[in-house]
């Protein structure tokens with residue numbers, strides 16, 4: 001959920017607007033986005049959204065932020081092509097202004113002069129940003145690694161970065177995702193030997209699952225497939241879409257006749273086909289899951305198939321990946337994972353890459369960003385201990401919601417916004433209020449008890465007995481007398497109320513809730529959600 005506002009005077013730009021995958025998944029929300037309310041007070045100051053690259057955690061919330069603040073968007077050709085597909089789904093494409101920029105383009109946005117610096121990452125066409133302001137230059141790394149030999153495109157543009165370092169950099173805002181990992185992050189090319197062996201050794205059908213955005217990886221597979229006489233069949237919506245866009249833009253080079261449809265693929269010999277599928281995280285509904293569980297139309301894993309999981313395990317996905325692997329084994333497949341062979345490398349800077357970044361840009365202040373607090377902290381510790389001139393005085397740790405102020409006196413956190421996540425319903429793509437999810441959590445943990453009281457509209461007298469029902473409350477069932485005891489307790493409480501207290505519906509309802517809550521707390525130890533309803537007749 002990367003999203004950062006940078007403000008000078010009365011002008012503000014926003015860098016990235018990403019989506020995340022919240023831990024609230026059991027409560028029916030699969031996607032979260034930043035709560036953009038914090039931008040409301042700067043509505044008149046907002047001038048642009050700058051995108052560093054096309055990963056979902058950087059652009060996934062673009063439609064939602066544009067709905068609230070329709071300002072021009074700047075990004076690379078590939079990043080915007082991915083964003084466009086999304087905006088199309090929201091029918092917003094007509095109403096937004098997208099500016100395509102290339103590496104080393106410089107744009108003037110009021111007080112900000114921004115140069116786009118070519119960055120290497122697992123995706124392609126990515127940028128770090130050099131943002132000149134009247135008080136100094138900020139470098140925002142975006143996601144990066146220092147890859148000297150990427151498969152697609154050029155190495156990280158250290159030359160431009162050094163130019164800014166020579167001029168003087170006020171602050172470096174730098175990716176911390178891999179700040180706990182020693183050494184250099186291996187180049188995207190590092191997986192070629194293992195894949196070459198796999199293509200050489202595999203006798204039967206070959207399935208490779210990777211992120212649909214891992215462009216260097218896809219290129220390697222297309223190249224080796226061509227070399228070893230296998231056709232490639234692409235499976236999964238996002239994989240098909242990304243391959244199409246990347247090929248269109250000349251980023252992905254696919255030999256003529258290499259790609260085949262599923263119909264054609266099935267007619268081929270087992271050793272002449274390679275399926276490229278989404279679902280490396282064990283996502284239900286993704287192509288690989290469906291193929292592994294016989295729910296994919298026309299294709300399933302069979303004995304003798306080889307499946308390569310060419311991706312890291314994203315924390316939180318361990319169980320679903322484990323289940324996926326179980327299904328694959330049950331069907332007799334041979335599985336190759338990161339643990340067994342070098343079939344995956346990270347797209348983020350490890351400690352030695354971080355050192356190169358800091359030494360090249362030589363910022364006055366270092367601000368670790370992107371990552372959990374543990375990673376930001378280790379980023380700081382590593383630089384303190386391994387790069388001369390850095391200490392607690394010039395490395396600033398910030399958290400979500402912090403407002404960092406930089407001026408001639410220094411860098412300090414001056415304010416903190418409380419930022420709740422905004423949840424998205426995957427079916428409707430509509431926003432779900434934070435309170436709704438909080439309520440679902442309460443329901444999930446404690447169940448619900450419902451009280452219905454009927455009163456006479458004219459006389460404010462109770463009609464009949466109060467009704468008590470409950471659902472999912474531990475310790476209660478229809479035979480243990482809870483409902484009748486509660487009914488009695490509520491009836492007694494009502495008998496003691498004055499007519500005026502009953503006539504005011506809001507007061508009456510709240511009183512009922514409090515009485516029932518007290519009774520419940522006395523009887524059982526859990527905290528169910530209490531719902532009171534007053535029916536007037």
Ligand SMILES: [Zn+2]
Nearest residue numbers: 053055121143
């Ligand atoms: Zn990324």
